[in-house]
Amino acid sequence: MASLTRKKRTILPGFGLSMGYTVFYLSAIVIVPLSMVFLNTLHMGVQPFINAVTSPRVLASYKLSFSAAFFAAIFDAFAGFLVSWVLVRYRFPGRKLLDSLVDLPFALPTAVAGICFATLYSPVGWLGQFADKWHIGIINTPTGIVIALIFIGFPFVVRTLQPVLEELEPEIEESAYCLGATRLQTFRKILLPHLFPALLTGATLAFARSIGEYGSVIFIAGNLPMKTEIAPLMIMSKLDQFDYAGASAVALVLLLLSFAMLLVLNGVQDWQQKANH
């Protein structure tokens, strides 16, 4: 027995303590609060639960929340890639300033962002007047929601991609060039496989953050039933009817869907990493 435990020991000390701490911390911060959502729905019965989460308005809101978050994450992946590339690879005056600008969406109260967007894209706003003239609906349409979510998710992509890009030495590209690879080949065969996991992580984070985003979206969404109601708004409106159980039911489904997607995306990442090695 004694020899067994000794065998199992890793070189790093303190596994038991740190693992215990990790489990405790995750329970206190994540699992316990989220399990309240479960508990709230327990007493409501199966049929009311199904009714609450499958009403046409709720279904429409799920669809909108997930698709808007998806498109925003895709856009963020491209834009974030470019921005982190510029920030890492080039040296220019004002780079530090630009770098810290990236974090602003993290720091800004999301409601402030929402109000700014709504004012900017309103028919009398700076950008909105052109959209209005050319009959492009932005405010009070799903497009507006995607714009708000792009803003919210953007820093996640940049901040996850930047360190990986920094570690990727320019010498690798130079040697690829020396070996006769074209620029596109270098990008596709050398850079992208290295960066893809980080890019996927960033986009996933942006996506996850966008699904739950409330503050910035409600100001620009218009909140029309069946058209521009996001899932978090359905939760809020159920709470306003003092329907705690119904709100928890909608939240629970949102939670499970998000968790399932995160699991899948993590799986994709693992698979990708294994394929690389």
Add this chain to the structure above:
Amino acid sequence: MKFHTIKKITFITSLLISTGLQSADALAATAPATLLNVSYDPTRELYQSENAAFTQYWHKQTGQSVVINQSHGGSGKQARAVIDGLEADVVTLALAYDIDAIADSGLLSQDWQKKLAFNSTPYTSTIVFVVRKGNPKQIRNWDDLAKQGVSVITPNPKTSGGARWNYLAAWGYKQKQTGSTEQAKNFIKSLYRNVPVLDTGARGSTLTFTQRGLGDVLIAWENEAHLILKEFGADKYEIVLPPVSILAEPPVAVVDKNVAKHGTRKLADAYLNFLYTPEAQEIIAKNYYRPRSAAALKKYAANFPNIKLFTINEVFGNWRSAQKTHFNDGGVFDQIYVP
């Protein structure tokens, strides 16, 4: 610099000592009592003035100084906060249903609305229209809101108490006019077809209408309408009073369990009763809420044109049933959107 700090410390210490030396009785009379008034959004300015007046009044009556803390937010959200443990001594919310919900949690008795005069509403308001200067779309009455080509701004009744009054005013107008709930439903349907955005709160709708330039008409509480003219310019907007509207009654109540816990029963009762005094009623009128007292109403008659007002009980029975038929999930409001 150093000297000042020392002086400050000495001062504070002497203050502490002198307080400590006072007998318990004297302490009770001089230590400021606190009261928490949990209210909804647009009453901020009203209660700032009322609290100042009450603090003076109470000091004169009892020699005790009071500090009244205010909390403002969406009416439903505030009710939830109280249910979830925000220890309000009094609640002054936008609609009776929100206080009913607090009563259901057992914090105050079910018959709370019978405890003070006028259904426990010391002030009322009504629902009016704000239009752009010159009234380009010629909006005079509720029917004009349902016309094609008119864009109407009103918040989401699911998330805003004020929006529920707007909705019920429109419904009540049509039902009283035609005597048919079917026609009222059709009217509401065509009215909300003209609503391009449902903000989550009344102030959000105000911003949509004023700052974002959306809509031809904003449905608003009378007091909010006056505030809009004051804030954003009487040269840009006009108030239109429909010939018939609803009597909006934002009620007040003492939260029994919380005042028992804080020992503030007497103070809380006095605070709410104070709202009915001539002095408080005048402050109410100055803040564009309709006072209950005839004298104050007469004095400020210019602000409050006489229009026909119906009560919620007249048309809908009471708030609970109005909420259930119209705003709960699957209610009439949901039906007008779901195909």
